[in-house]
Amino acid sequence: MINKIIDGISISLHLEFGEEYEIYTDSVEQGLQEPCFSVFSINHSTEGVLGNRYNRINRFCIQYFPSTDEINAECNEILERLYDCLEYIQVDYSPLRGKQMR
Secondary structure, three states, X not given: OHHHHHHHHHHXXXXXXXXXXXXXXXXXXXXXXXXXXXXXXXXXXXXXXXXXXEEEEEEEXXXXXXXXXXXXXXXXXXXXXXXXXXXXXEEOOEEEEOOOOO
């Protein structure tokens, strides 16, 4: 399921930012093409709620690598767009809602 969520995040980023922004889901040793995003999972937890129901929390890190010398301005502009495009992502034809984004 984690890989499907990463795919959903990548699709949402691609739809919002287009093909000029590369999206990396694996580590890159060399040859990073800026501007780009790096998407990876960082922390997961499962908590029993009621009977056979569980609350799963999956945390992801989405890093942006800017391409201009005005790093803060560019990152702030991208940040606003990220909140909008990642509030809902599609995973297996179902929407997942991003919560507690920071």
